[in-house]
Amino acid sequence: MEILVCVKRVPQVGGKIVVTGDGQDVDTRMSGFAMSPHEECAVEEAVQITERLGGTASVLTLGPPEAAEQLRDALALGAGRAVLLETDGREWGPIATADAIVAEARRRAGAGPGYDLLLLGNEAADTGDYQVGVRVAHALGWPCATGIKGIEITDGTVRARREYRGAEETFEFGLPAVITVKEGINLPRYPSLPGRLRAKRAVIEEYQPQWRPDGLRKEALRVPETERKQATVLGTGVDAVPALLALLDELGVLP
Amino acid sequence: MTVLCLVELDGTGAADASLRALTFARSLAGSGGGLEAVVFGEATALTGGAGQGGAPAEAPAAETLAAYGVTGLYVVEPGRVAGYAPAAWARVLAGLIGLTGADAVLAAGTDRGSEVMAHLGALTGLPMAANCVSATLSGPATWQIVRQRWAGLLLEDALLEASPALATVATDTVAPTAAATSAGLTIHAHQPELEDGDLAVLATESAAQSGGVSLANARVVVGGGRGVGGPEGFAPLEELAGLLGGVVGVSRVVTSEGWRPHKQQVGQTGTKITPELYLACGISGAIQHIAGCASAKHIVAVNSDAGAPILGHAEYAVIGDLHEVIPALVAAIKARGGSA
Numbered sequence A: 001m002e003i004l005v006c007v008k009r010v011p012q013v014g015g016k017i018v019v020t021g022d023g024q025d026v027d028t029r030m031s032g033f034a035m036s037p038h039e040e041c042a043v044e045e046a047v048q049i050t051e052r053l054g055g056t057a058s059v060l061t062l063g064p065p066e067a068a069e070q071l072r073d074a075l076a077l078g079a080g081r082a083v084l085l086e087t088d089g090r091e092w093g094p095i096a097t098a099d100a101i102v103a104e105a106r107r108r109a110g111a112g113p114g115y116d117l118l119l120l121g122n123e124a125a126d127t128g129d130y131q132v133g134v135r136v137a138h139a140l141g142w143p144c145a146t147g148i149k150g151i152e153i154t155d156g157t158v159r160a161r162r163e164y165r166g167a168e169e170t171f172e173f174g175l176p177a178v179i180t181v182k183e184g185i186n187l188p189r190y191p192s193l194p195g196r197l198r199a200k201r202a203v204i205e206e207y208q209p210q211w212r213p214d215g216l217r218k219e220a221l222r223v224p225e226t227e228r229k230q231a232t233v234l235g236t237g238v239d240a241v242p243a244l245l246a247l248l249d250e251l252g253v254l255p
Numbered sequence B: 001m002t003v004l005c006l007v008e009l010d011g012t013g014a015a016d017a018s019l020r021a022l023t024f025a026r027s028l029a030g031s032g033g034g035l036e037a038v039v040f041g042e043a044t045a046l047t048g049g050a051g052q053g054g055a056p057a058e059a060p061a062a063e064t065l066a067a068y069g070v071t072g073l074y075v076v077e078p079g080r081v082a083g084y085a086p087a088a089w090a091r092v093l094a095g096l097i098g099l100t101g102a103d104a105v106l107a108a109g110t111d112r113g114s115e116v117m118a119h120l121g122a123l124t125g126l127p128m129a130a131n132c133v134s135a136t137l138s139g140p141a142t143w144q145i146v147r148q149r150w151a152g153l154l155l156e157d158a159l160l161e162a163s164p165a166l167a168t169v170a171t172d173t174v175a176p177t178a179a180a181t182s183a184g185l186t187i188h189a190h191q192p193e194l195e196d197g198d199l200a201v202l203a204t205e206s207a208a209q210s211g212g213v214s215l216a217n218a219r220v221v222v223g224g225g226r227g228v229g230g231p232e233g234f235a236p237l238e239e240l241a242g243l244l245g246g247v248v249g250v251s252r253v254v255t256s257e258g259w260r261p262h263k264q265q266v267g268q269t270g271t272k273i274t275p276e277l278y279l280a281c282g283i284s285g286a287i288q289h290i291a292g293c294a295s296a297k298h299i300v301a302v303n304s305d306a307g308a309p310i311l312g313h314a315e316y317a318v319i320g321d322l323h324e325v326i327p328a329l330v331a332a333i334k335a336r337g338g339s340a
Helices: A037-053 A065-076 A094-110 A132-140 A193-201 A237-251 B016-029 B061-067 B086-100 B111-124 B231-243 B252-256 B287-293 B322-339
Strands: A002-007 A009-011 A033-035 A056-063 A081-086 A117-121 A144-148 A150-154 A157-164 A167-174 A177-181 A205-207 A216-222 A232-236 B002-007 B034-040 B072-076 B104-108 B128-139 B142-149 B154-161 B165-169 B186-189 B203-205 B220-224 B247-250 B277-281 B298-303 B316-319
Touching: A002 A037, A002 A065, A002 A094, A009 A065, A033 A037, A033 A065, A037 A056, A037 A117, A037 A150, A037 A177, A056 A065, A056 A094, A065 A081, A065 A193, A081 A094, A094 A132, A094 A205, A117 A132, A132 A144, A132 A177, A132 B111, A144 A157, A144 B086, A144 B111, A157 A177, A157 B111, A232 A237, A237 B298, A237 B316, A237 B322, B002 B016, B002 B086, B002 B111, B016 B034, B016 B104, B016 B111, B016 B128, B016 B165, B034 B061, B034 B086, B072 B086, B086 B111, B104 B111, B111 B128, B111 B165, B128 B154, B142 B165, B220 B231, B231 B247, B231 B322, B277 B322, B298 B322
Parallel strands: A002 A056, A002 A117, A056 A081, A081 A205, A117 A177, A144 A177, A232 B316, B002 B034, B002 B104, B034 B072, B072 B186, B104 B165, B128 B165, B220 B247, B220 B277, B277 B298, B298 B316
Antiparallel strands: A009 A033, A150 A157, A157 A167, A167 B203, A216 B154, B128 B142, B142 B154
């Protein structure tokens, strides 16, 4: 089972998000970077699948040279191989990103056994475009399921589950395929010490894909204006219950 | 201009997120414009022709859509496309672009809406702007849009240069509002042409929860965070949610600790909620959580820490231990019910 997990390096935001002076980026001077959360689960899922069925979990990112850090994080969690599609730090749209991933999938297929499964996060934490995986699947002519929170693979057939209106829906299709996953599909492990050491020494394959415009051009980012209010304190402890009950009554939510 | 909007069903009625998308679509179409909708389901159920025994007296979807200004409704019956198949649904939209001459195609930014629009983007080679909160035509095939990033913690001003424009509409921003006057609705039984492979990925559904209260559509959500202390601490929250006809939602730490299933998570990596009341108990208020609950109409926090960030987002707060406050509230509601 050859799996490629596509991850994205995103700013790690804590108490609040600050935009840079030119309005083009999130200010990361006071924060670090991390793998986008759904994708951390995608790495874990790929490692679990290859532990069960054999094969390799490869990890790919498209980003600046510093994104090698997130590839090494994935290697420490058990991925066996890493590919960096190096950019000059410009933001890539979903169409250009999908093209670069498709080029890697074709390159791999040309060099030997290609990928059987591509795993991505359902959406990146920062841009939230919800479409890279689907575009990759169409270009490769592979089936695709998104928002998946459970994967079973038997004899080349995938059963993928996701939530739907409080219940669940299931998709069944053959490999090769593209699946985008959501947090909750598993609980990612912590990296082991041997894993960290292996990740540190690993050689990362590098390619330089060509950027192209996407038809959706960012002008500026801004923090939405919300009236920053401070809550009116109804009271302390159980003494506040009558006031709380009266409030719920006023809001019309009591039975 | 003509705007085409995918409408999802919740039971036999139009889903709340789709009504928000239709409100957005109507303002984009403008006066004198055409608002066309496509829905996948039984035509008779949409028009109220087939009564369901004991079903709530809900306005049939077609009536609601007319009230929202839809002039043309394309119905794709299960005989044509049996169930949810994202690529097939996108193929239907692609065909309707030609048939209606749509200048823009929209869907709600739900799991299905986002997925179908992504397929439509891939099929047509067009860009797709996800989670828009506004859009205006600013030039030939050029749209000035505002869309959410970081699940709404940031807004992006952007130019979308494409025809037709493809976009999803944020599920928590535009309020669902009917048109001033109902449109004369024409229903078309649409018979789409599919291609090989469009049905390769087809959902099998569990109907068990149909029509039930879910996190996304609940009127009351009782939230629990780290302050709940462990899996056994949720019983009073569940009881309160039950009394108020709502559901329990939780913060990310609760699901990553394995105290509650991930499907109850409110936040950027969970569900975005739009209830009348969000009662946040023992939740500190990380911004990823706020991204999921900021569209609640009223937020009330119960927290032992008067300095918790959640108090900067809540309208009201009770400073105290949720393990005392919530059971006392439950008792008070029951006592009130008994005396009424």
